[in-house]
Structures are given as structure tokens and as C-alpha cells.
Amino acid sequence: MSESMLDDADEIVPPEMRDCVERLARAVATLSRHIARGGDAEALDAETGGLNPTGESSRALDLVADATFRHALDGGSVRYLVSEEAEGADEINPAGKLAVAMDPLDGSSNIGVNGPIGAIFSIFPAEATAEASFLRPGREMTGAGYALFGAQCLLVLSFGRGVRKFALDPDSGRFRPAARPLVIAQEAYEYAINAANDRHWDRSVRSWVKDCLAGRDGPRGRDFNTRWVGAIVADTHRILTRGGIYLYPADTRQSCRNGRLRYLYECAPVAFLVEQAGGVATDGKERLLDRTPRTLHERAPLIFGSARTVERVRSYYRFPDSEHVALFGTRGLFRSVP
Numbered sequence: 449m450s451e452s453m454l455d456d457a458d459e460i461v462p463p464e465m466r467d468c469v470e471r472l473a474r475a476v477a478t479l480s481r482h483i484a485r486g487g488d489a490e491a492l493d494a495e496t497g498g499l500n501p502t503g504e505s506s507r508a509l510d511l512v513a514d515a516t517f518r519h520a521l522d523g524g525s526v527r528y529l530v531s532e533e534a535e536g537a538d539e540i541n542p543a544g545k546l547a548v549a550m551d552p553l554d555g556s557s558n559i560g561v562n563g564p565i566g567a568i569f570s571i572f573p574a575e576a577t578a579e580a581s582f583l584r585p586g587r588e589m590t591g592a593g594y595a596l597f598g599a600q601c602l603l604v605l606s607f608g609r610g611v612r613k614f615a616l617d618p619d620s621g622r623f624r625p626a627a628r629p630l631v632i633a634q635e636a637y638e639y640a641i642n643a644a645n646d647r648h649w650d651r652s653v654r655s656w657v658k659d660c661l662a663g664r665d666g667p668r669g670r671d672f673n674t675r676w677v678g679a680i681v682a683d684t685h686r687i688l689t690r691g692g693i694y695l696y697p698a699d700t701r702q703s704c705r706n707g708r709l710r711y712l713y714e715c716a717p718v719a720f721l722v723e724q725a726g727g728v729a730t731d732g733k734e735r736l737l738d739r740t741p742r743t744l745h746e747r748a749p750l751i752f753g754s755a756r757t758v759e760r761v762r763s764y765y766r767f768p769d770s771e772h773v774a775l776f777g778t779r780g781l782f783r784s785v786p
């Protein structure tokens with residue numbers, strides 16, 4: 449293997465995932481350079497004329513990212529690869545022992561405005577077929593991570609023993625680990641939701657948001673803050689760093705009846721990282737990682753973040769709104785639930 453891309457990789461990355469992670473890290477560093485010297489954001493953002501498997505139009509950078517990761521993984525320890533940009537799973541090395549599902553470029557709508565974008569992936573043990581490798585409960589993944597191309601180029605990884613953050617040092621071209629693991633605050637008063645979808649939400653979500661918006665004058669008795677980056681990787685990173693909650697629930701739009709984000713390579717890796725950082729990820733009713741997708745590009749509702757804050761939203765799903773205020777409002781019986 450060529451020189452490691454990550455400092456302290458021996459201590460942080462399990463041996464069976466080392467080759468895969470080194471290759472992913474190399475692809476991230478390559479992409480970071482490509483984005484930085486891309487010059488004209490319009491060129492990276494150019495529509496290719498093609499649609500991805502979930503019907504969204506692909507941008508030039510989506511395809512560059514997809515090709516960069518494929519090239520980096522070629523001939524390594526990954527047997528099967530699923531990408532947001534390709535319909536089926538590809539067998540890239542029959543001798544490989546791992547299966548990787550990825551969104552090679554997340555937050556495509558931010559490309560043209562030089563906003564935060566990223567890449568996100570889950571790693572499973574490869575089974576005899578691609579279906580058996582991917583169409584299984586998310587909790588069976590053995591690793592997950594994301595790259596965030598923001599003011600810094602970051603790589604955030606978990607292999608089931610906490611969450612570690614690395615920053616790319618542009619001088620050495622290597623990823624340096626942060627001293628401490630990422631841990632999510634148990635409670636926070638900042639939420640992320642695409643409020644333009646208000647009229648499509650169900651009663652539980654609408655009444656939770658309504659109570660947050662009412663601030664200190666409402667049943668919650670305190671003011672909230674909102675944030676929405678439009679790239680799940682960047683919204684996740686903020687929550688891993690300073691707490692909060694993110695919601696992309698199912699809604700009444702045809703395309704979002706089962707949520708907006710794709711389970712295998714958006715919801716599930718986020719859920720894995722969030723749980724490893726001490727947070728909670730749910731579809732509103734069930735633990736996200738207990739879902740088993742039936743198709744590779746299946747969508748799922750996603751609510752995750754600070755444990756007590758997510759628990760509060762779950763209570764809105766469990767109780768009709770009037771009952772809810774009586775039980776959990778400022779003067780309710782269970783005032784201690786945040």
C-alpha cells in the first residue's frame with residue numbers, strides 16, 4: 449500500500465477496512481483539489497442532461513465525483529459499490545470483502561453558489577450477492593463516514609467505536625485527526641427543516657414546528673434558532689459539532705411519501721454516525737438503523753440529532769397535538785422532557 453492518507457490510521461481504522469478507507473480518503477483529497485481549482489463554479493454545476501436513478505438531473509461535478517471514487521476503489525478491498533449516480537450495484541472486485549454504498553456528491557444544489565458540499569458512504573461486509581450485501585438492516589454496517597468540502601476539507605469516520613474527525617492539510621496532502629472524538633450535546637435548541645414544505649407535512653411535524661416558532665410565548669417556553677444548509681452532510685456536521693436536530697419527514701408530495709433522502713447512502717450512514725456520537729436517529733417511529741431497505745435507492749424519513757431533542761419530536765408522533773401540549777407543554781405533566 450502507498451503512504452497512508454491519514455495520520456494515526458493504525459489506531460483508528462480497523463485493519464479489514466484500512467485499504468477501503470485509504471482509497472476513499474485519496475479520492476476525497478483529489479476531489480477537494482478539483483473543486484478548489486475548478487475556477488468557474490458554473491462549469492462544475494453544468495447540467496449533464498442525464499437523470500440519476502431517483503430522477504434528479506446530474507451536474508458535471510456529480511459525475512466527476514462518481515468517477516473519482518470508482519477509480520480510487522478499483523482493484524481494492526471493495527467487492528460491491530452502490531452509487532447515487534448509478535441504477536444498480538456494480539461488482540468492482542470479485543475478491544473484495546466489503547460493500548460500499550455512497551452519495552459521491554451531496555448537496556448538488558450548492559455547487560453553483562460555492563456552498564458546502566460533501567460525499568457520504570456506508571460500509572458493509574460483502575455477502576454472496578449485492579442484494580444480500582445492501583438490502584439488510586442499517587445496523588449491520590461496520591463503518592460510515594462523510595467528506596465535507598467547506599472552509600476546510602474534512603473527513604469524519606466511525607467504525608463503531610465513536611466518531612473521529614480529520615482535516616486535510618493542504619501542504620502535506622494528509623488528513624490530520626482532531627484530538628477529541630465528536631460527541632453530540634444531549635439537548636439543543638437549533639433545528640433544521642425545509643420550511644417551504646410546511647403545507648405537505650403531517651400533523652405531528654407541523655405542531656412541533658409551530659411550538660418551536662412560538663418561542664418563549666408558546667408551550668415550549670423558550671426561543672429556538674433555525675439553520676438549513678441544503679446538504680445533509682453539512683447539516684449533519686453542524687449537529688455533530690454543536691448539537692441540534694434535523695428533520696426531513698415523509699410528506700404528501702408524490703416523491704416524498706417515504707421521505708426525501710435515500711436510505712442506504714444518506715439516512716443510514718448519518719444514523720450510524722449520529723448514534724456513535726451519542727445522538728438519536730429515527731424515522732419518527734422506529735430506530736433508523738433497524739429499517740431494512742427493499743431497493744437500493746429507497747427513500748426514508750429522517751429525524752436525528754441531540755437525544756433529548758429527538759425524543760421530544762417522537763412524543764409529538766405518539767400523542768395527538770392537544771394531548772401533547774397537556775403532557776409536555778411548559779405547564780404539562782412531563783415538563784422535564786426537553
Ligand SMILES: O=P(O)(O)OC[C@H]1O[C@](O)(COP(=O)(O)O)[C@@H](O)[C@@H]1O
Nearest residue numbers: 551553554555556557642678679680
Ligand atoms: O432542498 P431539498 O430539495 O428540500 O432537499 C435537501 C436535501 O437533498 C439533498 O441535497 C440530496 O442530496 P444530493 O445533492 O446528493 O441529491 C440532501 O443533502 C439535502 O438535505
Ligand SMILES: [Mg+2]
Nearest residue numbers: 551553554555
Ligand atoms: Mg445527497
Ligand SMILES: [Mg+2]
Nearest residue numbers: 532551553554
Ligand atoms: Mg448526490
